[in-house]
Amino acid sequence: MQRGxxxxxxxxxxxxxxxxxxxxxxPGLDPAPALNEKREPAPAPDLAALAPADVPAxxxxxFDDHFGFRNLLVRLNGLFRYRVFxxxxxxxxxxxRDGWLFYDSTxxxxxxxxxxxxxxxxxxxxxxFRRLKEQFEYNDAWFAARGMTYxxxxxxxxxxxxxxxxxxxxxxxxARTSGDLFLDYLRAETDLKIVDLKPVxxxxxxxxxxxxxxxxxxxNELGAWLASAEIRRQLHGWDPRVPLLEPAVPxxxxxxxxxxxxxxxxxxxxxxxxxxxxxxxxxxxxxxVTELPVPANRNQHRTPLDIRQDRxxxxxxxxxxxxxxxxxxxFVSGGFSRSRWVWTSNLPADPQxxxxxxxxxxxxxxxxxxxxxxxxxxxxxxxxxxxxxxDHRKRR
Numbered sequence: 001m002q003r004g005x006x007x008x009x010x011x012x013x014x015x016x017x018x019x020x021x022x023x024x025x026x027p028g029l030d031p032a033p034a035l036n037e038k039r040e041p042a043p044a045p046d047l048a049a050l051a052p053a054d055v056p057a058x059x060x061x062x063f064d065d066h067f068g069f070r071n072l073l074v075r076l077n078g079l080f081r082y083r084v085f086x087x088x089x090x091x092x093x094x095x096x097r098d099g100w101l102f103y104d105s106t107x108x109x110x111x112x113x114x115x116x117x118x119x120x121x122x123x124x125x126x127x128x129f130r131r132l133k134e135q136f137e138y139n140d141a142w143f144a145a146r147g148m149t150y151x152x153x154x155x156x157x158x159x160x161x162x163x164x165x166x167x168x169x170x171x172x173x174x175a176r177t178s179g180d181l182f183l184d185y186l187r188a189e190t191d192l193k194i195v196d197l198k199p200v201x202x203x204x205x206x207x208x209x210x211x212x213x214x215x216x217x218x219x220n221e222l223g224a225w226l227a228s229a230e231i232r233r234q235l236h237g238w239d240p241r242v243p244l245l246e247p248a249v250p251x252x253x254x255x256x257x258x259x260x261x262x263x264x265x266x267x268x269x270x271x272x273x274x275x276x277x278x279x280x281x282x283x284x285x286x287x288x289v290t291e292l293p294v295p296a297n298r299n300q301h302r303t304p305l306d307i308r309q310d311r312x313x314x315x316x317x318x319x320x321x322x323x324x325x326x327x328x329x330x331f332v333s334g335g336f337s338r339s340r341w342v343w344t345s346n347l348p349a350d351p352q353x354x355x356x357x358x359x360x361x362x363x364x365x366x367x368x369x370x371x372x373x374x375x376x377x378x379x380x381x382x383x384x385x386x387x388x389x390x391d392h393r394k395r396r
Contacts, residue, residue, distance in 0.1 A: 042061035074089070074267040075268060075271060077089055077267075078090070078266040078267040079268055079271055082266060082272075086099075088101070089266050089267060090265045090266045090267075091104075091105075092104060092265050093262050094114075094167065094170075096165045096166050096167050097164075097165045097166070097167060098214075099214060100162070100165040101214065101215055101262035101263065101266075102158055102159060102166065102217070102262070103217040103261075103262060103370075111368070111374060112373070113157050113158075113369075113370040114170070115178065116159070116177050116178045116179050116369060116373070117157070117159040117160065117163075117170070117173055118172070118173055118177075118178075119173070119176055119177055120178055121178050121181065121373075122373055125373075128373065128375070129182060129185050131387045132182075132375060132378070133185070133189055133190055135375075135380060135386070136152065136186070136190065136192055137190060137192070138381060138383075138384050139365070139380070139381045140192055142381035142383070143381070146355070147361075148318075148361060148362065148363050149193065149238055149239060149361065149362045149363070150365070151193045151194075151195060151234075151235065151238070151362060151363070151364050152192060152194045152195070152364075152367070153194075153197070153231055153364050153365070153366040153367070154179070154183065154196045154197060154366075154368075154369055154372070155197055155219070155227065155324040155366060155367070155368045156179075156196075156197055156198035156201060156202075156368075157177075157179075157368065157369045157370050158212045158217055158218075160177060160179075160198055160202070160369060161198065161201045161202055161205055161211060161219075162205065162210065162211075177369065178372070178373060179370070179372045179373075182372050183196055183372075193234075193238060195230065195231055195234045195235075197227045197230055198369070200226060200230045201223060204226050208249065211223030211226065213257070213274065214260075214274045215257070215260030215262055215263040215272055216259075216260035216261050216262055216263070217262055218323065218327065219324065220276050220277055220327075221252070221276070221278050221279045221327060222252055222277040224328055225250050226249075227328060228328055228331035228332045229245040229248065229331075231364075232332065235335070235362060238362075239315055239361060239362060241315045241361075242315060242336070243335050245331060245334070245335065247283075250279045250280065250283050251279075251280045251282075251283065252278060252279055252280065253277070253278050253280060254275045254277060254278070255275070255276060255278050256273055256274075256275060256276075257273065257274055257275075257276045258270050258271075258272070258273045260272070260274075284330055285309060285331075285333070285334030286309065287307050287308065287309050287330070287333055287334065288307070288308045288309065289306075290306045290307075290308075291303045291304070291305060292304040292306055294346060295346065295347075295348045298346040299343070299345065299346055302343040302345065302346045304341065304342045304343070304346065305329060305341040306338070306339075306340050307338065307341065309333075309334070309336075309337060309338075311337050312337050314335065315336055315337065315362060316336060316337055316338045316339070316358060316359060316360045316361050317333070317339035317340070317362050317363075317364065318339070318340050318354070318358050318362070318364070319332070319339065319340070319341045319363075319364045319366060320343075320363070320365045321341055321342065321343060321364075321366045322344065322367065322368055322371070322377070324366060325341055325343075325366055328366070329341050336362075338358065342354065344365070344377065344379050350382075351382070352382060365378070375387035375388065
């Protein structure tokens, strides 16, 4: 009896060891969908080009990203840690209270939301503030000389709108984030037109509930509507042709959502769910939306949008945006006869033809709060060199 049990265990052990190799040969055996890790998997090592000493590390990196049933095992590990310990299998995701997730990365791609929340400023921040101020003022003058109004719109981090849902390990945050300090400086030193959406969203979240997704780093449709209403309200003050967005609070329905960039980073896209507010179809303006070609050598997933409606009395808009613009454009564009939404990172090397074609009355540069200290994320008008980013690893 003991011998038979040992044989069964031995067979199971051999099978368990063989499955990763079998899945490597036949990837279709893995039943789990591919992971969205926001990075490219390690390529197969080029043995002819590598030095012998580099072969083991390159081979290990490739195998770690391609062994059989990796997708399933990563997802199961992420689900176990999240459900049992409220812990994350990704260093880029911070689990908060009540199952909420927060983006917690650093550097160019992450934007350092934790450092922003804690009010940590880059080394030599006075110089950075001054140089960015000069760049914004140059942009403002450049557009003004062409009859365009330049507006900077700041989308607050999820950390800033829902700090009460951060975990207890995040303590001692000051009243002002590093982004707040930078905006305070700009307001004191310039006459730039700045729309800071944080005060409105924080206030409305107290009576309307969550305005950001639980499993994603972005605002939900209710949050996007309120942000759009505030943008149009302030634009109306500078250009009365821009109509206000009504009603103040839209009618929403609740729907299930099984996707989210933070859940995806933990390998759990499609495995977690939340009920989210969705703005009713009766409140969406009738717009003609055209996806435009992406310039060569740019991110092909960041498609420019050209949006029109038959209301020639309304002004024209150009938005230089990041991912927070995804939920804004349906509601902001309703206040314009034509609007063009372009990812700043995907602008053509020579943006002048875009300005000439759209001929905007208003140009919005939309930026999420966590990237305010990252000059590489900003637009620089023609005729001026972009501000060089400081060393973000040095904080005080």
